[in-house]
Amino acid sequence: MSTQDPREQLSRYQGPLRVWASDAESYAAGCGVFSAAKVRRRFTAVGWERRYGDDPIMLGVIRKIIVALHRDERTTTWEGLQEALREQMAQYADLNPGLRRYVAHAVEQYLDAHDELAAQYGEMRFVTFDPVIGSQGREVVVWAPLYCSADGVREVRRLRVKKARGSTEEHDRWATVAAYIAAGVQMRILPTKIRIVEVGLFDGSTEVVFEGTPDEVRARYEAHGRPVIRGLVEAAGYRPGQSCQKCKLAGCCPSLQDLSGCLGQQHLLAAIGIPLEAARARVGPRDSRRLTTTPRFDTDVAHARSYAARHGHLAARSREEHEGFPIGRWLAEHRQRARRTAGTSPQARVLASLDPWWNPPWPMRWQYAYHHARTHPDTPRATQWITTQRQAWPLLHPGQQQLLASIGISPGTLR
Known part of the structure; x- marks a missing residue:
């Protein structure tokens, strides 16, 4: 075990610094020295060797597919999306079958969320993944896609594997840093508004975490973001905890007990405990369901009734x-x-x-294609789609199978 204090090693580091919004998000709950080492991309503690994981989701498979589909004009139709998605998934044939199904599902849900966000806020053009600002070896990055509208609205989307949950903090540090980066990216169209949206890849749900003008973004960053970023690049005090198990400084951290003689490893049990906050009683979700509808809804739903009476469904684009x-x-x-x-x-x-099935658990693109096949079953587009459904029958949701059966489509029948 090295006797050199990691803070001394960090003080001698002269290389580039890159801070991520996700680092700022977890800084307050982590170890200051660990955070300072993490933002130094080329810093390696004495006697430490990194083992890279092979999680394809974290390595960006979903992100890469989303970029490719954004640039593919075929995705405007369900059939075109499926064709383009098959081509993209073919590049990752070595993925676990279950993971492949999730990736395909997540991409479709993301594109559905993209369409619904466009319907609510207007068309957004994809700009880049992982926007970065800064220079001279000091960069701030957000691990997320950046979009921009024709009138200068910039939108950063935080992706979650499960459902969107928004933010439970008054000042979401990730959103604060992400908004500042979005406002600072050099583009032809100057920013007029910055929006941070969380997207759940499980169900396509979305939550607006923050929305404000560039001036509001800068003020928020100065008050709640810059102090955190400054703390990230300074070698502060140690705080042993659960994160020690993955820390690159564990081999030379003076705050941890050296038990290297036990199976040749350093067990951190002596330094890892359960924080008092974890012992607090869990509070169940608040039941916020209303007992009645609102007058505004009662007025608007008349249009939905009229639409359903005319078309037989509520799958409106x-x-x-x-x-x-x-x-x-x-x-x-x-x-x-x-x-x-x-x-x-x-x-x-x-x-x-x-x-x-007004709000199905599968992508709305499938629902659009289903109603087209239901009303125009003899068109080439519908015939191709029906064939695809028969081939993918075992992978369909029971509700999808039920809908197909209601119009005479089954694994052994071709209309």
């Missing part, structure tokens, strides 16, 4: 209008609310009475 009413955007907003709400709200029950 995000930009679709009905009788002058933005039915597509309205339904997209209620799908997002339903996904964020525990239980079933009165509004969701009303919409389900008009169309049981």
Whole structure:
């Protein structure tokens, strides 16, 4: 075990510094020395060897596919999306089959969320992944996609493997740093508004974490972001805890007990405990369901009833209008609310009475293609789609199989 204090090694480091928004997010709960070492990309503690994981999600498979599909014009239709997605997934044939299914599902849910965000806030153009600002070896980066609209609205999307949960903090440090980076990226169109959105890849749910003007972003960063970034690059005090198991400084940290004679490893049990906060009683989710609907909803749902009576469903596309009413955007907003709400709200029950599958657990692109095949079964587009469904039948949701069976499609029957 090295006797050199890691803080001394860090003080001698002269290389580039790169701080990530995710580092700022976890800084307050972590070890100061560990954080200072983490932002120094080329810093290696004495006697330490890094073992890289092979998790394809963390290595960016989903991100790479999203970029490719954003640039593929075929994704405007469900069939084109499936064709483009198959081509992309073919490049990762060595993935575990279960993981491949999740990646394909996550990408479709993300594109659905992209469409619904466009319906609510306007069209957004993909700019880049991992935008960075800074120079002279001092960079601040956010691990996320950046989008921009024609009128200068910039949007950063935080991706979550499960459902979007937004932020429980008054000042979300990740969002604060991400917004500052988005405002500082050099682009032809100057920023007019910055929006930070969390997207759940499990169900396509979205939550706006922060939205403000560039001036508000800078003020927020100066108050709640810059102090955290400054702390990240300074070798502060030690704070032993669960993170010690993955720390690159564990081999030379003076705060840890040296037990290297036990199976040739340093066991950190003596330094790892359960914080008092973890012993607090868990509080169940607050039941915020309303007992009745609102007058505004009762007025708007009349358009949904009229739409369902005419078309037989509520699978309106995000930009679709009905009788002058933005039915597509309205339904997209209620799908997002339903996904964020525990239980079933009165509004969701009303919409389900008009169309049981108004908010399906599968991508809406599938729902659009299904209703096209239901109403125009003899078109080449519908025929190709039906063939694809028959081939993928075992992978379909039971609800999808039920819908297909209702129009005479089964694994052994081709319309």
